[in-house]
Amino acid sequence: MKTLINILVFTVLAANLCFAQDEIYKKNGEKIECKIEEIGSEKIKYHKSDNIDGPLYSIYKKDVLVIIYDNGNYEYPNVKEPIKTEEQKSKFGEIESDEPYTDFNRNFISVNPLNLFHGNVNFAYRHLFKNGKVALRFPVKIGFGNDDNVSYYLPSAIDQKVIGSLEMDVLFYPAGQHLVSYVTGLGIEGGLMNIFYLEKSVFVAGGLEDEYSTTSSPYASLYYYNGFSIEAGKNFGISVLLGLGPKKFLDVDKRTEFMVNFSFNLGYTF
Numbered sequence: 001m002k003t004l005i006n007i008l009v010f011t012v013l014a015a016n017l018c019f020a021q022d023e024i025y026k027k028n029g030e031k032i033e034c035k036i037e038e039i040g041s042e043k044i045k046y047h048k049s050d051n052i053d054g055p056l057y058s059i060y061k062k063d064v065l066v067i068i069y070d071n072g073n074y075e076y077p078n079v080k081e082p083i084k085t086e087e088q089k090s091k092f093g094e095i096e097s098d099e100p101y102t103d104f105n106r107n108f109i110s111v112n113p114l115n116l117f118h119g120n121v122n123f124a125y126r127h128l129f130k131n132g133k134v135a136l137r138f139p140v141k142i143g144f145g146n147d148d149n150v151s152y153y154l155p156s157a158i159d160q161k162v163i164g165s166l167e168m169d170v171l172f173y174p175a176g177q178h179l180v181s182y183v184t185g186l187g188i189e190g191g192l193m194n195i196f197y198l199e200k201s202v203f204v205a206g207g208l209e210d211e212y213s214t215t216s217s218p219y220a221s222l223y224y225y226n227g228f229s230i231e232a233g234k235n236f237g238i239s240v241l242l243g244l245g246p247k248k249f250l251d252v253d254k255r256t257e258f259m260v261n262f263s264f265n266l267g268y269t270f
Contacts, residue, residue, distance in 0.1 A: 021049040023068040024059065027234075032059070036067070039077070062103045063234075078103040104132055104177040108237050110267025112139075119143055120162050124265055126239070132177035137169040139263070141191065159198070163216065165191025169225065179231050187223040187243060189261075192216060217251035221259050231269070239265040 024032040024044065034046040034057075043058045044067075061077045068074045108126040115122035124139040143163045171185035197213045223243030230238040243261035248254070 022046070022070050025065045025068070026059070026063055027065045028063075036069070044077070104128070104231060105235070105237070105269035106130075108239070108265075108267055108269050110237070110239060110265035112263055112265050114262070114264050115141065118161070122263075124263075124267075126171070128173075128177070133173045135171040135173070135183075135185075137167075137171055137185075137187075139167040139169070139187075139189075141165045141167075143194075159196040161194045161196070163192040163194055165189050165193075169223075171225065173229075177231075181229050181231075183225070183227050183229055183239075183241070185225045187221075187225055187261075189221040189223065191219060193219050193249075215251070217249045219247055219249050221245060221247040221261070223259070223261055227263075235269050237265075237267055237269040239263070241265075 021033050022036045024034060024036075024046070026032070032046070033049040035049060035052050036044060036046045037056065038045040039061070042062075043060055044064065045056055045058045047054060047056060064077050066074060066076050106128040108124075108128075110124050110126070112122035112124070120141045120143040122139060122141050124137055126135050126137040128135045141162050141164060143161060167187055167189035169185055169187035171183050173181050173183050175182060193216065195215050195217060197215070222245040224245055225241045225243045227239065227241035229240075232238050241261075241263040243259075243263065245259055245261075247257045247259035249256070
């Protein structure tokens, strides 16, 4: 991505030197020819190049991809880089030392569409702390079609189906936030599950039909997660997590099974 940005910068650099104006390139591809007056912590203020003495306009820094100044210098307002030469200094001050990407949304409300195939609706809320390296996540599952083992899409290979559950995860982003970020962490889930037992198979019109008996059991699961998150747009996020760990049934048998939890989340970031 950064290579493409550099190609864009150097493509327009020669032409830019011929005109006493600054250029702002937005993330959506729009170019603004202007005279920049101030770069604040959140907004960039400027006059349009065709009316330098006219109104003062502003734009949010988070919407800007790159700024090219009239002297040939340029900077990425949302990505801080180490200073290598004098030419890399902004006319409004030096770029600070190298730091992780900071232009990220801290809240993520999502839904896991894959869970519909297993007979439940899965919502989740994730909150990133200020440093972008630690987050808390709270998924909620609500089951539907619990009457038998065939009344929902793609029945579980282990003949189990969640009635409802609540989970709490602690997630870690070792490298901080980027457009694509690696994530790992731990999760604890508790809930109620239907367990289906095959009683017999009978012949009916049209073929063989299985008959099940059902019992419900509370359970608790512990997951170790690995995955990644993608900042796919200004307010659109994607998260992919694979969790592995034990699941303990809290019924009379109190048996323990190995659990795999694949979470594919799409949602709104803010």
